[in-house]
Amino acid sequence: MWGLIKSVLAAFLGVQKEEQRRKDFSASSPWGFIITAVILAIIFVVGLAGLAIWVAR
Amino acid sequence: MRSLWRWIVSSSVFLSITSVHANGWNMPRGVTDVSGEIYGLHMTIFWICVVIGAVVFGAMFYSLFRYRHSKGAKSANFHEHTTVEIFWTTIPLLILVGMAVPATATLTKMYDASEADLDVMIIGQQWRWRYEYLGEEVAFTSNMSTPRAQISGEEGFGEHYLREVDEPLVLPINRKVRFLMTSDDVIHSWWVPELAVKQDTIPGFINENWVNINEPGIYRGQCAELCGIDHAFMPIVVHAMEEAEFDAWMVERKEAMKQEALGVDREWEMQELMARGETVFESICAACHQSEGQGAPPAFPALAGNARLIEDREWHIQTVINGVSGTAMPAFRNTLNPVELASVVTYTRNAWGNDTGDSVQPADIARRLAQ
Numbered sequence A: 001m002w003g004l005i006k007s008v009l010a011a012f013l014g015v016q017k018e019e020q021r022r023k024d025f026s027a028s029s030p031w032g033f034i035i036t037a038v039i040l041a042i043i044f045v046v047g048l049a050g051l052a053i054w055v056a057r
Numbered sequence B: 001m002r003s004l005w006r007w008i009v010s011s012s013v014f015l016s017i018t019s020v021h022a023n024g025w026n027m028p029r030g031v032t033d034v035s036g037e038i039y040g041l042h043m044t045i046f047w048i049c050v051v052i053g054a055v056v057f058g059a060m061f062y063s064l065f066r067y068r069h070s071k072g073a074k075s076a077n078f079h080e081h082t083t084v085e086i087f088w089t090t091i092p093l094l095i096l097v098g099m100a101v102p103a104t105a106t107l108t109k110m111y112d113a114s115e116a117d118l119d120v121m122i123i124g125q126q127w128r129w130r131y132e133y134l135g136e137e138v139a140f141t142s143n144m145s146t147p148r149a150q151i152s153g154e155e156g157f158g159e160h161y162l163r164e165v166d167e168p169l170v171l172p173i174n175r176k177v178r179f180l181m182t183s184d185d186v187i188h189s190w191w192v193p194e195l196a197v198k199q200d201t202i203p204g205f206i207n208e209n210w211v212n213i214n215e216p217g218i219y220r221g222q223c224a225e226l227c228g229i230d231h232a233f234m235p236i237v238v239h240a241m242e243e244a245e246f247d248a249w250m251v252e253r254k255e256a257m258k259q260e261a262l263g264v265d266r267e268w269e270m271q272e273l274m275a276r277g278e279t280v281f282e283s284i285c286a287a288c289h290q291s292e293g294q295g296a297p298p299a300f301p302a303l304a305g306n307a308r309l310i311e312d313r314e315w316h317i318q319t320v321i322n323g324v325s326g327t328a329m330p331a332f333r334n335t336l337n338p339v340e341l342a343s344v345v346t347y348t349r350n351a352w353g354n355d356t357g358d359s360v361q362p363a364d365i366a367r368r369l370a371q
């Protein structure tokens, strides 16, 4: 689980180790990455909106 | 080699000094706190870009030169370096966030038009600005006053060619003035660089903006949204005054409005109407119908020697009051007051050999407008 999150966060930043990339790409199914990424993206957007609302309050 | 370096250094120093300080090269610092902040942001971001450019291109050109092929340099061959990649991703991120924080603070300030001391309605019209001091019963239109002869090249350019008006927007310094901005016809944009205000005026919408001017002076601007044939001919002039001077102006201007209203009731002499009508015609109508009333057919009909106009007084008056819908001929019922309407109709009925000899009284127009 933590490995999944780390890989998705690395993709958010756009930097990943080649060795880790190879490992991720040999996973049997992409769904774990896709679902984690969607959840993290929602958290990111909600967090950003929350920050903006808090600052403008 | 040394002289080349000297040339590069001196010319870049020259460029940076002129671009920062020479008048007209850079955006102005302006005369409000907000305009000063915007200028500060602009300069900060400019220098950040300069430093980034110098570092990036410096590194590139240094490497190109230092590790050139003719000196036997061998290219490195590696595919990843996570630390460096994280480094060059995070640094720009931090720079962007660092620029966004002060920019957002200024933006928030710019949008806070609350608690104003004075409200001014700014209305764009093809092709002039109308200013209404809300709650003060003072309102007027501000027309470009550059003579048509200068535009057509028969006369030399004046000092404020295309940037002068018959009546400027007068504002007090040290008071928060809120602008409520809209348009009667198409989208215009009210732009005065020294005030750091550039706001679209949109028919059916009211946009807000505000200024608090620090220094008295005359500030010029233009319409900044292409709005038709005379887009270039609707300049803005703001006259910022000391507060006491402004209050005196307001009293005087109110009195003038009252006199003008009184003028509606009395009988006007032919001469008076003609003189007033000529001024109105020059500033409003000549843009389309030309100074001598000769028009510019087929787009703009001639008024001089116009048979229907000479014969049909009633139609003439109605045309000027209500315009001709679906054409470029605007309705003037909201732009001109009864005195101006009566005098411009009288003028066009008697100038350039139209010589009908009849006149139209302001009271007559006022009656029609009230219907």
Ligand SMILES: [Cu+2]
Pocket: B124, B127, B187, B188, B189, B223, B224, B225, B226, B227, B231, B234
């Ligand atoms: Cu315009």
